[in-house]
Amino acid sequence: MIGAGRATTTRTEGRGVGEEPSTWGELLLSFALVAAVPTVVGGAVVLTLVGLTVWLTAPLRRRRRPRSGGR
Numbered sequence: 829m830i831g832a833g834r835a836t837t838t839r840t841e842g843r844g845v846g847e848e849p850s851t852w853g854e855l856l857l858s859f860a861l862v863a864a865v866p867t868v869v870g871g872a873v874v875l876t877l878v879g880l881t882v883w884l885t886a887p888l889r890r891r892r893r894p895r896s897g898g899r
Contacts, residue, residue, distance in 0.1 A: 850858070
């Protein structure tokens with residue numbers, strides 16, 4: 829038989845048996861969580877790069893500072 833082992837797909841794919849469709853509140857919460865992950869990861873990357881840049885350039889800033897007070 830051709831196609832006897834083929835799985836059929838339905839519109840409820842990915843949901844449990846008897847599960848109701850998502851409400852607007854659940855959808856908004858899931859979208860907020862999906863948007864929060866890249867925001868947090870991207871923010872951590874940016875802060876890390878800024879911190880490393882400041883840390884690496886600190887000796888240069890110390891060297892360039894002119895002496896004041898005539899000592």
